[in-house]
Amino acid sequence: MIDDQHKIKVGISSCLLGNEVRYDGGHKSNDYIRKTLCQYFEFKPFCPELESGMGVPRPPIQLRHTEQGIRCVGIKDHKLDVTEQLQSCNHMQDHWLKDLYGYILKKDSPSCGMERVKVYRNEYPDRSGTGIFAQYLKDHYPLLPIEEEGRLGDAKLRENFIQRVYVYYRWKQFSLETVTPNRLQVFHSQHKLIAMSHEQNMAKSLGQLVASANKQNIGDVTQNYILWLMRCLKITATRGNHVNTLQHIQGYLKKTLETDDKAELIETIERYRLGQLPLIVPITLLRHHFRKQPDPFIDQSYYMNPYPQELAVLNDI
Known part of the structure; x- marks a missing residue:
């Protein structure tokens, strides 16, 4: 506890x-x-x-x-x-x-x-x-x-709410210090994959918004960013968007995975797409590979560890 x-x-x-x-x-x-x-x-x-x-x-x-x-x-x-x-x-x-x-x-x-x-x-x-x-x-x-x-x-709505609570908590902690374009870029990098799993186009727009930030407009960009991020996350993540996000993450392993490991990962993601496995299974497999072959972008991302694992919400979606 x-x-x-x-x-x-x-x-x-x-x-x-x-x-x-x-x-x-x-x-x-x-x-x-x-x-x-x-x-x-x-x-x-x-x-x-x-x-x-x-x-x-x-x-x-x-x-x-x-x-x-x-x-x-x-x-x-x-x-x-x-x-x-x-x-x-x-x-x-x-x-x-x-x-x-x-x-x-x-x-x-x-x-x-x-x-x-x-x-x-x-x-x-x-x-x-x-x-x-x-x-x-x-x-x-x-x-x-x-x-x-x-x-x-409803498992999907439950996961959606819990995830939004944790993202909003991290945002308010993040906002306790002065927001700079660089710090905002880091925060977005940590949450980019989560946004992708909810709405691909909005996630892309959020990235473009962050890229436009400079010292003169950082206040307006920051306000718009969190408003649109929370709107994006309110959209319930779909199985299809999760599959696209998982495949995107898989791309960071394409040069390092052995052939049989790659085939296993592809099959696991496909079985999730077909509804034969819960989301936690491909995520657990990806965590396993990134422990062996760390990547700085994936390491800082919250997508595969969005909240305490003991909540076991990913087991139900």
Whole structure:
């Protein structure tokens, strides 16, 4: 287990940790979060409904179309409007939100739901809403990796979120010192292959952006770089893009691999492409070869070691 001081700070809907803060006094404890992610993330629990003064138990609320736009109102009493109450509470959280590297939200919640939250018009809802607090996070912390607990059950979405948290953590540590064109180039080299596995064209554009950096424009380039890198990483990596990235890495071994080793690597990548092997298998084989034949570019890249191996996320994709 990683020491607490090395854990990454991540916000979370309080009910997901088993805290009895829901409107009915219950919780929505999530075993994967509590038993696995808790070993690597230092969770900051927060319930916007409770913290805004609504109490436990409290009248259940919903999002509803009104003449004043979408409002958060009582289910039984539509005159109970807590929209401003929640929004006012949101603005009081910036002192700790700014120190986070990710956030896990409760799905379907009128305060915390990330997407597809029910919005009622008369008695017939559509799935077009975002929770009041979740929308605040999106508007004020656009770089922050956000995910819903329900979507963490999908291996690809789970890997995507964890990877974004670790990249954002490294970026914020990197940004503690003055960013220079050379330092930005190093950071990009470390994350270039990760970007390639998500979206090839965006990865190429990121490289061109970094190449354009100089002492005069480094501030603007830096802001644009992290904005587009996080947008790139939000796109779920595909098997095809991983195959292209693996083959790109394989190219760094073409002059040193023996014929049988090369054939084995090609076959392993192909079997991954066909869905017969998880991603961890070709990556483990590549790690083996680069331990014997180190390459400076591959050595500094995070693609094959994006987060603690104990999370075993690459075993599932």
